[in-house]
Amino acid sequence: MCYFRPLIIAAGLILLWQIIVWLTGAPHFILPAPADVAIAWWTNHMAILGHAGVTLLEITLGLLCGTILGVFSALVLAYFRPAQRWLLPVLVASQAVPVFALAPILVLWLGYGIASKVAMAVLIIYFPVAAGFFDGLRRTDPGWTDLARTMGASPWTMLLHIRIPAALPALASGLRVATAVAPIGAVVGEWVGSSAGLGYLMLHANGRLQADLMFAALFTLAIFAVLIYFVIDNALRRALPWQPDRSTLQKEE
Amino acid sequence: MTNSEKFFQPLSPPPAIRLSRVNLSYEGSVLFHDLDLELPAGRVSVLLGPSGVGKSSLLRLIAGLEVVEGGGSVKFIVSGDQVSDRAVTPPAYMAQQDLLLPWLDALGNVILGQRLRSDTPDRSRARDLLARVGLDNYAHARPAALSGGMRQRVALARTLMEARATVLMDEPFSALDAVTRLRLQELATKLLRGRTILLVTHDPMEALRLGECIFIMSGRPAQLTEVPSPVGKTPRDPADVEFLTHHAELLSRLGAAEAGF
Incomplete structure (x- = not known):
C-alpha cells in the first residue's frame, strides 16, 4: 500500500489535469494535455536527460561544496568566540539579500557555464547546513561534557568524540532542508544566463511557445529533485541509526 | 582477595577529601560560605538535603566542574599529610542520568x-x-x-x-524503579567497596542502606550536620528494627531541614 499511494496520487492528479483541459478547452500552447507532454518528453528525451544531467551535476556539486563550507564555518563559529562575534552578523545579513538578486552578478563574474549555478546552489545550501550544525554544536548535553571533563578529555577529543557526534542529527536536519531547496539555486542560475540545464530548456521552450516541452522539463526536474531528497534522506538515516524518530519522546520518559 | 577482585580495584589508595572554607555563589545567591567538610578515606559518605540546597553543586565542586571561589580549597589526602590535587587522583562521576552516548x-x-x-x-x-x-x-x-x-x-x-579511587555519585539510582534500585545499590556497593565515595541522594532509605557517614545539608548559605548512621555492613537490610528507628529519626531531621530552608 505504502508504495502504491504515490502512484495513485499521481494518477489522480493527471486525471484532474486532463479534466481541466477538456472542460476549459485551453489551447495546447497554454495548457497541453498530459498525453501531449508525454509525447513531447519521448521525442525530446535525449535532450531533456542531457539537460537534466547538467542540472543534477550543478545540484550535486552545490550540495558537496555547500556542505563542506557550512560544516567548516559551523566548527569555526563554535570554537572561536571572536568568529562568533564578527562572522555571525555577516552570515545572517547575507541571508537577508535574496539569492535571486545575486544571480545576475554571479553570472557576470563566473560566466554562463556551470560555475555560476554551482555558486548559486552553494549560497542557498550553505546557510541551513551551517546554522543547523552550529546549533547542534552549541547544544551538547552539558551532562556529557561534564562527564567527559571528569574523564580527562582534551578539547580535541571532546570535539571528536562528544560534540561532533552529538551535533550530527542537527547537521542532518540542516542537510535535509538544504537538499530540498538546492534545485532552486541551480534553476535560478540557469534562468539568468546559461546554455544548458533544465532551467535553460524551460526558458527556451517557453520562448517558442512549446508548452508541452516546458512541462516535460518541469516534471523531469520535479522527479529528479524528489529522487535527490530521497537518496540523501535515506543515506542520513543509515548513517545515524541511533537517531530514531521517537527520540524526543524517549527523553521525556 | 582473589586475583579477579584485585583486577577491579582502583590504581591508587582511596584518599580522604577535605574541603576547607569553600565559597560558592550561584546567580547572586550565596550557596556556601566558608563551608568545611571532611570525607573519610575508603568510606561511603552520603549527602542528604532538600532539593535546591546545593548538594549537586558541592559534588560538582569536588569533581572540579565548579571553580572554588575565594581562598577555599578542596584537597585529596592520600595518607598522613601527603596531599594530592585533583590531577593525581581525579574522581569518577556518576550522574542521575546514565549519560550514555x-x-x-x-x-x-x-x-x-x-x-x-x-x-x-x-x-x-x-x-x-x-x-x-x-x-x-x-x-x-x-x-x-x-x-x-x-x-x-x-x-x-x-x-x-x-x-578511580574516588567516586562521586549524584542520585544515580533515583530514576529507577524500586526493585531495580535495590539491585543496583547492592551491585554498586559490592563493586565500589574500598573507594572514597560521596553519594548525593534525597532518599533517606538509600542513605541508611548505603551510608557509612551521613550528612544533612540545609539552609542558605548551606550548613552541614553529620547524623549517626546505623551500625553494620552496607548494604543494610531495611527490615531491621534499628534501621527503622534510624529511618524515622532521619525523616524528622530532614523535615526540620526542609522547614528551615
Missing part, C-alpha cells in the same frame, strides 16, 4: 574515558566489567535498546573502568 554501543560507552584520553582502549577489561554488571550479552547493544536499569549498569561499568 546514544551513538556508541555498551562496550564503546565503557571505553569512552580511554578514548577521550587518547589511550589504547582495553576492550577485554571492558568486557569483563560488563560481565561483572551482568551485561555480557549486551556489549554491542546501543543504549536505546537497553532498559533504564541496564543503562545505569553500563554507567556503573564505565565508572569502574576509570579505576
Whole structure:
C-alpha cells in the first residue's frame, strides 16, 4: 500500500489535469494535455536527460561544496568566540539579500557555464547546513561534557568524540532542508544566463511557445529533485541509526 | 582477595577529601560560605538535603566542574599529610542520568574515558566489567535498546573502568524503579567497596542502606550536620528494627531541614 499511494496520487492528479483541459478547452500552447507532454518528453528525451544531467551535476556539486563550507564555518563559529562575534552578523545579513538578486552578478563574474549555478546552489545550501550544525554544536548535553571533563578529555577529543557526534542529527536536519531547496539555486542560475540545464530548456521552450516541452522539463526536474531528497534522506538515516524518530519522546520518559 | 577482585580495584589508595572554607555563589545567591567538610578515606559518605540546597553543586565542586571561589580549597589526602590535587587522583562521576552516548554501543560507552584520553582502549577489561554488571550479552547493544536499569549498569561499568579511587555519585539510582534500585545499590556497593565515595541522594532509605557517614545539608548559605548512621555492613537490610528507628529519626531531621530552608 505504502508504495502504491504515490502512484495513485499521481494518477489522480493527471486525471484532474486532463479534466481541466477538456472542460476549459485551453489551447495546447497554454495548457497541453498530459498525453501531449508525454509525447513531447519521448521525442525530446535525449535532450531533456542531457539537460537534466547538467542540472543534477550543478545540484550535486552545490550540495558537496555547500556542505563542506557550512560544516567548516559551523566548527569555526563554535570554537572561536571572536568568529562568533564578527562572522555571525555577516552570515545572517547575507541571508537577508535574496539569492535571486545575486544571480545576475554571479553570472557576470563566473560566466554562463556551470560555475555560476554551482555558486548559486552553494549560497542557498550553505546557510541551513551551517546554522543547523552550529546549533547542534552549541547544544551538547552539558551532562556529557561534564562527564567527559571528569574523564580527562582534551578539547580535541571532546570535539571528536562528544560534540561532533552529538551535533550530527542537527547537521542532518540542516542537510535535509538544504537538499530540498538546492534545485532552486541551480534553476535560478540557469534562468539568468546559461546554455544548458533544465532551467535553460524551460526558458527556451517557453520562448517558442512549446508548452508541452516546458512541462516535460518541469516534471523531469520535479522527479529528479524528489529522487535527490530521497537518496540523501535515506543515506542520513543509515548513517545515524541511533537517531530514531521517537527520540524526543524517549527523553521525556 | 582473589586475583579477579584485585583486577577491579582502583590504581591508587582511596584518599580522604577535605574541603576547607569553600565559597560558592550561584546567580547572586550565596550557596556556601566558608563551608568545611571532611570525607573519610575508603568510606561511603552520603549527602542528604532538600532539593535546591546545593548538594549537586558541592559534588560538582569536588569533581572540579565548579571553580572554588575565594581562598577555599578542596584537597585529596592520600595518607598522613601527603596531599594530592585533583590531577593525581581525579574522581569518577556518576550522574542521575546514565549519560550514555546514544551513538556508541555498551562496550564503546565503557571505553569512552580511554578514548577521550587518547589511550589504547582495553576492550577485554571492558568486557569483563560488563560481565561483572551482568551485561555480557549486551556489549554491542546501543543504549536505546537497553532498559533504564541496564543503562545505569553500563554507567556503573564505565565508572569502574576509570579505576578511580574516588567516586562521586549524584542520585544515580533515583530514576529507577524500586526493585531495580535495590539491585543496583547492592551491585554498586559490592563493586565500589574500598573507594572514597560521596553519594548525593534525597532518599533517606538509600542513605541508611548505603551510608557509612551521613550528612544533612540545609539552609542558605548551606550548613552541614553529620547524623549517626546505623551500625553494620552496607548494604543494610531495611527490615531491621534499628534501621527503622534510624529511618524515622532521619525523616524528622530532614523535615526540620526542609522547614528551615
